[in-house]
Amino acid sequence: MDPRHKKILQRNRTNLVKDLDPSDVYDGLLTRGVFTQDMLDEIKSSGTRRDQARQLLRDLETRGSRAFPSFLECLREGGFESLAVLLQSGDPAGQPVPNPLNPVIRPLPVCPVDVRKPDKIHSGPPKEVPLYPTEIDTLPSPSPERESPRPRQGRTRRDSIQNYKMDSSPCGICLIINNVEFEQHSELKNRNGSDVDSDRLERRFKSLNFDVVVKRNLKYKQIRQELAALSKKDHSIYDCCVVIMLSHGTEATHSRFPGAVYGVDGTSVPVQIITNYLNGQHCPSLQGKPKLFFLQACGGGEKDTGFEVSPDEAQPSMGGSDDQMDAIPVSSSSDSLSMSDEPDARATLPTPSDILVSYSTFPGYVSWRDTKSGSWYVETLDRVLELNAATDDLVTMLMMVNNEVSQISAKGLYKQMPGSFNFLRKHLHFQAPSHNQFPT
Template sequence: MEERHKRILQSNRSVLMGGLDPSKLYDGLLEKRVFTQDMIDEIKNSGTRRDQARQLVRDLETRGSRAFPLFLQCLHETGQQSLAEILQNGAPAAQLQPSPAARPAVRPLPLSSPMDADKLSRETVPVCPVQQPSTTPSPSPEKDSPRPRPQGRPRRDSIQSYKMDASPCGLCLIINNMEFEPQTELSNRKGSNIDCDKLESRFKALNFTVEVKTNLKQRQIKHALSALCKKDHSQYDCCVVIMLSHGTEVSHNRFPGAVYGVDGQHIPVQLITNYLNGQHCPSLQGKPKLFFIQACGGDEKDTGFEVSPDEAAPSIGGEDDQTDAIPTSSSSDSLSTSDEVDARATLPTPSDILVSYSTFPGYVSWRDTQAGSWYVETLDRILEENANTDDLVTMLMMVNHEVSQNSAKGLYKQMPGSFNFLRKLLYFQTQR
């Protein structure tokens, strides 16, 4: 797509997010060969109408020089002429001011929750309350008038736990990509079979029905996830997906990173999770969906930082350590600068989802060709030793700590982490 057309789409992004109806465009965009069927399926699976509109515009910017005029044509054909005219005129949305009669009344900003603090900090002009003159005395300092302790704050022992007593507890899908097609120029992942065997045995011991699929192309990964999504999970309490592959960093608005099929085509983690969210898999609504990603989040190597002597610990790691990174041209900041904040008034779609990454987004993940990856080796051992007594989030913190002590080639470090949208504590079934 020509740069001027990209600029028009970007400057009118908020208008498109608010008014575009992607569902009316799919047939026309497919017929005109602007998108492939796979691309349209990916857009449909990206979430709400607004999420689909965002993904559609992003993908549109990657298409050829005819994509923009054909997109305008589709808008006209589907009754979305007003959007087509805005784009055709090339006028940024900020220039389209409402008439004085239609201008909305200015209202005070609502109080923001702590989660909104980072959003406000990115505004170009800070919003500050106006200090009104007052004749009343100022409040006493906090030491003179102690703040009352918040009432009703939940204690850890009062937090509910997920029901995890079904037998079997749930389904576990492991996708293990080891041998990549030569034209992809991706190295084979020696040692990944060790990871796969460990996790298969571990989750069977935790009373899951485990299915292993090996060396899948991107399309086959999507098919396997779609098949898992379409199963009836009503008799189960949980679902687990494990991805063992090369990975890279991609733009996103929810979960960072992507994993590669053996054909060199990647699938975003965000799309992987969408298959099982409450919107697309009703029989898993309110149940925990767990994703474990052993892949790189990018191509940066972490050399760590100097710590005090009491923090220092012997590092482990060998000369045979390899990474699961694929170089990427994107910035190490995985958020696109064109992303915008969308307010949600309902329970977020990713509720009851946890995504555990082997490494911090943007960095490589290390794998020993003889013993398997640092992350999986540690995760397997922590689950074996602590699943009887500890919840999943606590155990993942143990994994984070232990992997952070490792060192590849005596120099490089690794820091796992997770995106946790669980609402309750999760305790696995174990043989006590």
């Protein structure tokens, strides 16, 4: 889409979302080839009328140069004349779009015959009479590309990878839960060095234009209360939501996302429940928007000693003598997902879309943390975001994190392999600052 038309849509987004009923324009957009049926079905599944309108406008910006004039036509046909006029008035460089109630279209003859001289046939190719004026009209004869402005049929959204909208200011809320000091009865050691991780990520996500909220030393119920409060917020003005958990962790029964994170009272919250709070069913205002979870916690108690590689694969060890692990044995059945009396804990919910869970370590293994400089995973994640957020998408950067952390050794022996469960549908690019450095 022409950048000028994108700006018009963005400038009038509030009025469009408020007044537009997308169901009245779906058929027109389908017949004009702006969207395929699969694309429209995905938009329809995004939630309420406003949510559908909001998603429609986002996706419309990606549908090529003819999407804007086609959308104006559909607005008029659907009875949204005032919205069409509003958008047209914001495009002074463009020519007026005719009202279908008073069309300026005239039928074409079978061949271009001069009615005054029936025996005289016009030479040269017949000119196409468009449904609405566009830049094509200025050409003496449309090129093959211009004659086929509609998107190729038969291609679904998954074959045309797009970018998530990430230009709101602020971009979204980032909740950091930093559990450092554990109650004595929990038999869990304090996590020295975790404050370094928390401070580092707070600064980083503020630099990426997020509103950052930090909570320290939360018990099991407090963790769930914070997540519930986050899910009840209206995220309509935001494009994304981030949850960062810094704590001890363990394995847990699951059907989608493995692992669990401990409260300072020694009771763990399964990762599956953590993600459920923000899925499309429990947080409608985040439907269709990316929900990102970063977990610095162990996935179990097993230590990875690695395996031998060729000399050119070997990297210097970055681990220190103060490395500790965030590992706890497998959680008990009391921490499983059997709490059927709580809606957010049901294991029967459909697999959520637009969610990415990044783990500091492979499920079942320990995650290493230096008591002075923080965890390997967070330190590496912060550095990769600093150096690459302006150019690379999130999934690419997480692969960089995986590679760098895999080269580190604890006590010259133990290794760590981060990874993620990725249910994102599009590329995600953060809002990188122009000078992506922290003040000294």
